[in-house]
Amino acid sequence: MAKIFQVTARAGMTRVVEPVARRLLRAGVTPNTVTVTGTLGVLVGALGFGARGHLVAGALIVTVFALTDLLDGTMARMSGGSTRFGAFLDSSMDRVADSAVFGAVAYYLATEGDHSGVAAALLCLAAGGLVSYVKARAEGLGLTCNVGIAERTERLLIVGVGGLVAGLGLKVALPAALWLLAAVSIFTVGQRMAHVYRQAQQVSTASGRQG
Numbered sequence: 001m002a003k004i005f006q007v008t009a010r011a012g013m014t015r016v017v018e019p020v021a022r023r024l025l026r027a028g029v030t031p032n033t034v035t036v037t038g039t040l041g042v043l044v045g046a047l048g049f050g051a052r053g054h055l056v057a058g059a060l061i062v063t064v065f066a067l068t069d070l071l072d073g074t075m076a077r078m079s080g081g082s083t084r085f086g087a088f089l090d091s092s093m094d095r096v097a098d099s100a101v102f103g104a105v106a107y108y109l110a111t112e113g114d115h116s117g118v119a120a121a122l123l124c125l126a127a128g129g130l131v132s133y134v135k136a137r138a139e140g141l142g143l144t145c146n147v148g149i150a151e152r153t154e155r156l157l158i159v160g161v162g163g164l165v166a167g168l169g170l171k172v173a174l175p176a177a178l179w180l181l182a183a184v185s186i187f188t189v190g191q192r193m194a195h196v197y198r199q200a201q202q203v204s205t206a207s208g209r210q211g
């Protein structure tokens with residue numbers, strides 16, 4: 001389901017993303033510059049606005065710059081220049097951006113005295129990091145791990161909608177979104193670990209060894 005959403009949303013964005021990518025390439029901008037600039041923009045939106053309680057501005061700025069994540073890869077592919085370092089930089093910058101978003105939300109809720117909300121934000125930070133780590137470790141071992149109901153896009157959308165609705169006045173929306181997100185992120189860690197376990201078992205069976 002999450003995959004269907006990502007594929008459909010991505011296909012819908014292609015018509016917007018490709019012309020922008022083409023223009024940036026023509027102007028001499030590199031994919032790595034877009035990766036780093038997008039991350040800096042997310043940091044400004046999350047830490048400069050979201051953490052200070054400007055939730056609507058924070059959510060909108062983060063959304064605009066998070067969406068540039070679709071641009072860098074498109075530019076790399078268009079210029080025939082997808083690189084290992086680019087892939088590494090993209091994934092690493094995603095972790096920086098995600099940490100800033102959940103760190104900012106935790107800080108904001110702490111200033112509001114919402115201690116259980118802070119706990120939920122920290123759970124999202126840790127569980128979201130684990131979701132990505134499990135995949136990276138599996139891929140490092142030569143396995144695949146493209147599964148899970150709460151991949152990065154879904155996680156950002158859930159916290160984004162919660163932050164936006166809270167910023168518009170319904171404050172409970174943010175902690176509620178965070179508890180939901182913590183639950184689906186933990187579930188996703190389980191999905192990915194089970195997926196890797198099954199693959200590791202298959203590989204061991206095929207090679208006649210224990211997993």
Ligand SMILES: CCCCCCCC/C=C\CCCCCCCC(=O)OC[C@H](COP(=O)(O)O[C@@H]1[C@H](O)[C@H](OP(=O)(O)O)[C@@H](O)[C@H](O)[C@H]1O)OC(=O)CCCCCCC/C=C\CCCCCCCC
Pocket residue numbers: 006007009010013045046050051055058059060062063066067068069070073090091094101104105128131132135136150151152153156157159160161163164
């Ligand atoms: C303001 C909030 C209101 C909500 C309005 C929403 C408006 C958004 C409009 C449309 C939604 C667009 C959906 C875009 C669909 C993109 C689909 C897609 O395929 O994305 C993939 C793309 C690239 O991913 P990568 O391959 O580069 O990254 C991988 C990822 O990091 C993996 O992580 P994992 O899943 O494992 O955890 C890594 O494992 C892998 O290594 C790595 O390669 O992803 C994106 O482009 C991300 C899209 C971001 C979508 C942004 C939506 C943002 C919505 C709200 C954010 C607001 C945050 C609010 C902060 C609140 C502050 C108080």
Ligand SMILES: Nc1ccn([C@@H]2O[C@H](COP(=O)(O)O)[C@@H](O)[C@H]2O)c(=O)n1
Pocket residue numbers: 031032033035069070071072073074076077081082083084085086087089090
């Ligand atoms: N600076 C970059 C960023 C990305 N890539 C390549 O694109 C892939 C990710 O594509 P997205 O559309 O999901 O961003 C990534 O795995 C790299 O192959 C790149 O080369 N340089």
Ligand SMILES: [Mg+2]
Pocket residue numbers: 068069070071072073090
């Ligand atoms: Mg990208």
Ligand SMILES: [Mg+2]
Pocket residue numbers: 069090091093094
């Ligand atoms: Mg990225």
